Amino acid sequence: xxxxxxxxxxxxxxxxxxxxxxxxxxxxxxxxxxxxxxxxxxxxxxxxxxxxxxxxxxxxxxxxxxxxxxxxxxxxxxxxxxxxxxxxxxxxxx
Numbered sequence: 001x002x003x004x005x006x007x008x009x010x011x012x013x014x015x016x017x018x019x020x021x022x023x024x025x026x027x028x029x030x031x032x033x034x035x036x037x038x039x040x041x042x043x044x045x046x047x048x049x050x051x052x053x054x055x056x057x058x059x060x061x062x063x064x065x066x067x068x069x070x071x072x073x074x075x076x077x078x079x080x081x082x083x084x085x086x087x088x089x090x091x092x093x094x
Contacts (some may be wrong), residue, residue: 001049012042016033018030
């Protein structure tokens, strides 16, 4: 899957080296060549190629949260003991 971006980066790197070692070229020109022809477009393409995977991960996480929320439903008390008073009795002072 990543063979095309790796190949593109290799070609852009070779273009940058050719720019930097040319008699009329500069190292700064080589750096900009690599950034603008290589790293910028490749990072954009890889980000766009990863969008479906990120979307699936978000849906999976939301489904897990939904399942966890439905499993936390409070069940009625089915124990053998009587339920406690919801409010404690007030103690009168002597």
